Amino acid sequence: xxxxxxxxxxxxxxxxxxxxxxxxxxxxxxxxxxxxxxxxxxxxxxxxxxxxxxxxxxxxxxxxxxxxxxxxxxxxxxxxxxxxxxxxxxxxxxxxxxxxxxxxxxxxxxxxxxxxxxxxxxxxxxxxxxxxxxxxxxxxxxxxxxxxxxxxxxxxxxxxxxxxxxxxxxxxxxxxxxxxxxxxxxxxxxxxxxxxxxxxxxxxxxxxxxxxxxxxxxxxxxxxxxxxxxxxxxxxxxxxxxxxxxxxxxxxxxxxxxxxxxxxxxxxxxxxxxxxxxxxxxxxxxxxxxxxxxxxxxxxx
Amino acid sequence: xxxxxxxxxxxxxxxxxxxxxxxxxxxxxxxxxxxxxxxxxxxxxxxxxxxxxxxxxxxxxxxxxxxxxxxxxxxxxxxxxxxxxxxxxxxxxxxxxxxxxxxxxxxxxxxxxxxxxxxxxxxxxxxxxxxxxxxxxxxxxxxxxxxxxxxxxxxxxxxxxxxxxxxxxxxxxxxxxxxxxxxxxxxxxxxxxxxxxxxxxxxxxxxxxxxxxxxxxxxxxxxxxxxxxxxxxxxxxxxxxxxxxxxxxxxxxxxxxxxxxxxxxxxxxxxxxxxxxxxxxxxxxxxxxxxxxxxxxxxxxxxxxxxx
Numbered sequence: 001x002x003x004x005x006x007x008x009x010x011x012x013x014x015x016x017x018x019x020x021x022x023x024x025x026x027x028x029x030x031x032x033x034x035x036x037x038x039x040x041x042x043x044x045x046x047x048x049x050x051x052x053x054x055x056x057x058x059x060x061x062x063x064x065x066x067x068x069x070x071x072x073x074x075x076x077x078x079x080x081x082x083x084x085x086x087x088x089x090x091x092x093x094x095x096x097x098x099x100x101x102x103x104x105x106x107x108x109x110x111x112x113x114x115x116x117x118x119x120x121x122x123x124x125x126x127x128x129x130x131x132x133x134x135x136x137x138x139x140x141x142x143x144x145x146x147x148x149x150x151x152x153x154x155x156x157x158x159x160x161x162x163x164x165x166x167x168x169x170x171x172x173x174x175x176x177x178x179x180x181x182x183x184x185x186x187x188x189x190x191x192x193x194x195x196x197x198x199x200x201x202x203x204x205x206x207x208x209x210x211x212x213x214x215x216x217x218x219x220x221x222x223x224x225x226x227x228x229x230x231x232x233x234x235x236x237x238x239x240x241x242x243x244x245x246x247x248x249x250x251x252x253x254x255x256x257x258x259x260x261x262x263x264x265x266x267x268x269x270x271x272x273x274x275x276x277x278x279x280x281x282x283x284x285x286x287x288x289x290x291x292x293x294x295x296x297x298x299x300x301x
Numbered sequence: 302x303x304x305x306x307x308x309x310x311x312x313x314x315x316x317x318x319x320x321x322x323x324x325x326x327x328x329x330x331x332x333x334x335x336x337x338x339x340x341x342x343x344x345x346x347x348x349x350x351x352x353x354x355x356x357x358x359x360x361x362x363x364x365x366x367x368x369x370x371x372x373x374x375x376x377x378x379x380x381x382x383x384x385x386x387x388x389x390x391x392x393x394x395x396x397x398x399x400x401x402x403x404x405x406x407x408x409x410x411x412x413x414x415x416x417x418x419x420x421x422x423x424x425x426x427x428x429x430x431x432x433x434x435x436x437x438x439x440x441x442x443x444x445x446x447x448x449x450x451x452x453x454x455x456x457x458x459x460x461x462x463x464x465x466x467x468x469x470x471x472x473x474x475x476x477x478x479x480x481x482x483x484x485x486x487x488x489x490x491x492x493x494x495x496x497x498x499x500x501x502x503x504x505x506x507x508x509x510x511x512x513x514x515x516x517x518x519x520x521x522x523x524x525x526x527x528x529x530x531x532x533x534x535x536x537x538x539x540x541x542x543x544x545x546x547x548x549x550x551x552x553x554x555x556x557x558x559x560x561x562x563x564x565x566x567x568x569x570x571x572x573x574x575x576x577x578x579x580x581x582x583x584x585x586x587x588x589x590x591x592x593x594x595x596x597x598x599x600x601x602x603x604x605x606x607x608x609x
Contacts, residue, residue: 058403062566066577123353123400125360157365 014103016082017138021100024069028093033064037097041104050116053105057120060101061094061127069096083138085169085198091134094127099135114144121148126157133163137170145170150179158190165197172199181208184233188215193301194229195293201267204235213242228260228300232293238268246272250279256300262286263293307551308573311533312336312558313441313473313493313520316363316374317355318343323523323530324370330534333573334373336520336562337363338412338441341383343525349393352380356401364406373573375562377409377441378402382416385425395428402436408565409433411441412473415452418445423459430463439565440470444479446498453479457486471518471561474499480508484516489561493522494532502536506543514552518561 026034040056069091071079079086088096107113117139121132133152136145149171152164165171165187171180180203187194194200212233216226231249234242246268249261262282265272276283285291309331316323316337327335337359346352359376367374378401380394402410410433415422433440440460445452453472460470467487475483475490476499483490492508493499505519521532529535537554541547562568 054400055403058400058405061405123357123397125404125406126365127405129361156362159365 013082014138014140018100018103020075020078020082021088021096021103024071024075024088025064025093025096025100028067028070029064036063037100040101044101044104045106048105048107050105050119053101053116054120054123056101057098057128060097064093064097066092066094066127069093083169085172086137087167087169090167095131095134098128098131099138102132102135102139110141110144114141117145118148126160129155129157129160130163133160133170134168136164137168137173142170143174146174150175153179153183153186158192161186161190162192165192167196167198169198171197172203177205177207181205181211184208185211185215188212188227188230191227194227194232195297195301200233201235201293204233204237206237209234209237209242213245216245226257228257229297231260231264234264234268236267236269238264238272243269243271243275247275250275256296258282259291259296260300263291263296307331307534307537307554308333309533309537309554310334310336310558311521311523311530312471312518312562313338313491313522314530315340315522315524316367317358318525319523319530321366321370324367324372327530327534328370328372330531331537332372332534334375334559334568335367336375336377336408336558336568338377338409338443339379339381340412340443340524341381345384345387346390347387349390349397352390352394353397356397360401360404360406371573373568375406375408375568377411378407379410379413379429379441380425381412382414382422382426382443382445386417386419386421388421388424391421391425395425395432398429398432399436402432402438406567408562408567409439409441409471410436411439411471412443413440414443414456415445416443418448418452418455426456426459427463430460430465433469434464439562440465442470442472444472444474446474449474449476450478454482457483457488460488461486468561469564473520474522476500477504477508480512484512487516489516489518489557491518491520493520494536495522495526495528497527502532502539505536506540506545509540509545509549509553510543514549514557516557516561517553518557519553520558 025037029037043052044056069088071089076089079088102117105113105116120128124132133149136142136149139145149164153161155161165183171183175183184197184200187197212230216230219226231246238246246261246265249257253261258279259282262276262279263286265276266286282291311332314335314337316335339356339359342355356378364374378398380391385391401407410429413426413429415426430440442456442460444456457472460467468489471489471491472483473491474493480490492505494502494505499522509517519533519536521528521530523530523532533554537550540550559568559570
């Protein structure tokens, strides 16, 4: 799967994304903020020194504020065309500006670019870390940031973790299975919204299904609840122990948990389909499109 | 909990050395914002990398951890007086400072000043004052434990020689012997309520009775030693019980710290009174510190023998 993914950010793409962000910001920022931004970008283009990048990067929120980036429906779909899965509608203006600075920092040598970005990471405050990790899918040389992104998942700051894991196509496109699985499991531990992980359905695997089932058992033993979105990542691996888990949830769970288990059965193995026959009302709701993972995620993120 | 639910700020506390439980109790006692000055960790550092990691934790993890309990966290950045004596190391740390001094929530350079009053200490004190001037930053001055009176005088002389405005400088760890000169020369005068070695809060009550509240700030300076993260709210309470006017109590336990450090533009009352949705998303949401428990910031904290 990983090998077939195209590099989404060739140079022409980079300039399209620069134009896109520039346009969005011009619509939203005050004149003084824009003047600062244009001046900073010019300075970076004249002389791509990491010093100018660092100063601009640190000053960004003070200069442009932290409002939500406000995007039209059209702008949102343009973003998806420019970079599949890119969701700048969840960004703020300072994050957009910081990304724009990173994209306008154009060095001749990839190594120089990567070293400068790494230096930014190594001295970043909470908001800067969020901006950096969010920007990974649109940066040049995205493949080169894989180790950094995986390292980022080890954070104790949930908001930083979320910047990588949620509303971000980077993990789906670049993480190997082990890192992907750890990310999903950690999302459960830190109570992040699983439904906001891109590729949760497409990157299911047997190992992850097993890890999630073990996790559910741990929670049950401790008398703790289990996030029903967990069943979503079972894919077709609904057999043996996992099948027994789903049976238990359908038998004993709360209504919303039964809904999730039924959805998992619906997308699961032949045995799971048989299990689904035992809850005809839920089966019917799924078949008629009244109950989907999307509708379920409206109330249980 | 404090009478009247008074809000307080602790403008000098080393949370790196404290537990998450402290945050919980501090919030309960009305602490809404804190400043964590960069300082000595109890064991001399030997590599510049450990300084960088320390600075990172001040603007990263510690900031995040505090905000999980609804306490706004700011910090100051510097090489501290004691470690300035390791010159080769101090030289490298000086190169790091500009990278951190202008970041969000960094309200001043500090703690700078004297420990043993050596030549090296003076050198890095002056270099950091120059940097503060260049970057238009406030300065938090640590006054020495030993030879305090002379050290305090000398520190103020140096600040003035380097061209700093006294209102941009907070002189910390003041006592009965130094307060007159600090106030007379127009600096902010901070007192650390710290058992045995610094200021006691009964003495502090007498000082506020005598000097009023103008330019006077109290803090806990709590760290890895025998210290008290509730020093500010406890002292506020003692002052109120001692019939000190409420406006004076509010000034020394809240308003003056805000006024002094607010000059940086990095610390605003709205940060804790009306946090924006963005702030909540980036800092207040999530509960990794609470490890799966429901955040307790809005609920009164109660000790329980049951642990779930």
